[in-house]
Amino acid sequence: MSRDALRALQWDRLRQQIRYVYDRSPFHRQRFTDAGMEPDDVTDFSVFSRLPTMDKEDHRLAQQESLDRHGNPYALLGCAPADQIVRVNATSGTTGVPTLYALTQHDVDVVNEMHARKYWRAGIRPGHAMLQALSLSMFTGGLPLSQGIMHLGASVIPVGVEGGTRRVLEFAKLTKPDAVIATPSFGQHLIEQCPDITGEPARALGIGRFFCAGEPGGGDPETRTILAEGFGARVFDHTGGGHAFHGISCDEPPGEFKGMHFVSEDHCLLELIDPESKAPVPLDDGAVGEMVWTFLDWYGGPFVRYAMGDIVQVLTEPCACGMPGIRFRIIGRADDMLIVKGVNVYPQAIKAVIDSLYPRTTGAFRIVLERPGPKVAPPLRIRVEADAAITDSDREGLESELLSRFRTKLRIAPKLEWAPAGSIPREAMKTRYVLIET
Numbered sequence: 001m002s003r004d005a006l007r008a009l010q011w012d013r014l015r016q017q018i019r020y021v022y023d024r025s026p027f028h029r030q031r032f033t034d035a036g037m038e039p040d041d042v043t044d045f046s047v048f049s050r051l052p053t054m055d056k057e058d059h060r061l062a063q064q065e066s067l068d069r070h071g072n073p074y075a076l077l078g079c080a081p082a083d084q085i086v087r088v089n090a091t092s093g094t095t096g097v098p099t100l101y102a103l104t105q106h107d108v109d110v111v112n113e114m115h116a117r118k119y120w121r122a123g124i125r126p127g128h129a130m131l132q133a134l135s136l137s138m139f140t141g142g143l144p145l146s147q148g149i150m151h152l153g154a155s156v157i158p159v160g161v162e163g164g165t166r167r168v169l170e171f172a173k174l175t176k177p178d179a180v181i182a183t184p185s186f187g188q189h190l191i192e193q194c195p196d197i198t199g200e201p202a203r204a205l206g207i208g209r210f211f212c213a214g215e216p217g218g219g220d221p222e223t224r225t226i227l228a229e230g231f232g233a234r235v236f237d238h239t240g241g242g243h244a245f246h247g248i249s250c251d252e253p254p255g256e257f258k259g260m261h262f263v264s265e266d267h268c269l270l271e272l273i274d275p276e277s278k279a280p281v282p283l284d285d286g287a288v289g290e291m292v293w294t295f296l297d298w299y300g301g302p303f304v305r306y307a308m309g310d311i312v313q314v315l316t317e318p319c320a321c322g323m324p325g326i327r328f329r330i331i332g333r334a335d336d337m338l339i340v341k342g343v344n345v346y347p348q349a350i351k352a353v354i355d356s357l358y359p360r361t362t363g364a365f366r367i368v369l370e371r372p373g374p375k376v377a378p379p380l381r382i383r384v385e386a387d388a389a390i391t392d393s394d395r396e397g398l399e400s401e402l403l404s405r406f407r408t409k410l411r412i413a414p415k416l417e418w419a420p421a422g423s424i425p426r427e428a429m430k431t432r433y434v435l436i437e438t
């Protein structure tokens with residue numbers, strides 16, 4: 001579909017979607033009222049961008065108010081009658097009370113199709129087996145992702161990260177999957193642990209494709225190299241759970257990362273805003289901003305201008321793989337952002353610098369703060385591990401190399417604190433890189 005045809009389809013669906021939510025959801029209707037608008041006033045995309053954004057906290061408050069006043073969590077945000085809802089998903093809830101998504105069968109079909117699109121584009125076909133090592137619980141990457149794999153016609157082995165490292169590796173050895181889906185940090189952990197647990201290096205598992213999800217590391221060249229070499233696999237980064245926003249990287253040129261192709265533009269309108277001022281940021285090539293979603297053609301509880309707190313960069317130049325449409329990179333979380341002497345720093349960017357000196361560094365690190373950010377009094381303290389084989393004199397060279405990379409890549413001059421190899425905790429779930437130590 002041409003960009004113009006796609007834009008016309010989005011506009012058509014957007015108009016129907018905002019009329020639908022306005023008529024059915026007291027929460028969304030109130031947002032229009034607050035902006036002094038009705039659905040018919042939205043005559044183009046720029047008028048639409050004047051509606052206020054909603055964030056997870058708004059979602060959580062609406063959910064709580066629904067429970068308090070109406071005895072069910074969907075009263076204010078939900079749009080479909082209860083007998084049309086066939087599945088409820090939730091965000092992982094690691095940062096507070098989980099936020100719920102209620103889906104109709106139509107919505108579930110859309111999600112399945114989006115997952116199938118992503119894996120199909122990465123070369124997965126019926127006959128392939130995919131071992132799922134993400135959280136399988138209410139998290140949107142759990143059951144919805146399994147169903148999407150089945151929808152494509154491939155088979156899913158849903159072991160889940162909850163099973164633990166040993167179980168994931170033993171099932172990988174037993175079932176011979178063509179692909180593994182996990183967070184990049186859990187992937188690195190599997191590579192580290194594989195020889196001890198299975199008696200062989202991770203390469204011997206014969207996994208052809210490693211799909212990163214749940215963390216931004218799948219876009220970092222250094223992390224990708226560790227995973228590609230450790231598993232002997234092609235590495236893809238992808239995103240999208242039980243909702244309408246989905247993207248997957250391609251493999252052109254081989255081994256490089258050119259962002260994730262946005263594969264669900266017919267179901268999700270993407271906007272960028274400035275994380276501080278909330279002003280719209282035009283989707284020009286290279287633009288960076290906080291991602292804002294609006295679902296199109298969605299029935300259960302459509303999100304309208306939902307700001308999830310993810311900072312992304314948009315890429316609009318044609319990709320070498322030939323796939324049309326825009327691409328994006330996830331840069332970090334707006335609430336993880338640290339400001340050091342006026343420079344915005346994301347933990348993921350620090351990780352990329354440390355990983356660039358792997359295997360002399362182990363890749364494990366923590367940012368040590370005395371009080372929560374985002375403003376940090378310089379110097380930024382970073383606790384980092386050198387490989388056990390690195391001598392004291394090697395470490396001096398390593399330290400000056402790391403500091404020079406921090407200076408040129410991130411424009412920061414941190415204070416490094418060396419920790420013994422293996423002493424920083426490895427986490428199977430999403431790693432929290434910031435440590436508060438008073």
Ligand SMILES: [Zn+2]
Binds near residue numbers: 249261
């Ligand atoms: Zn591409």
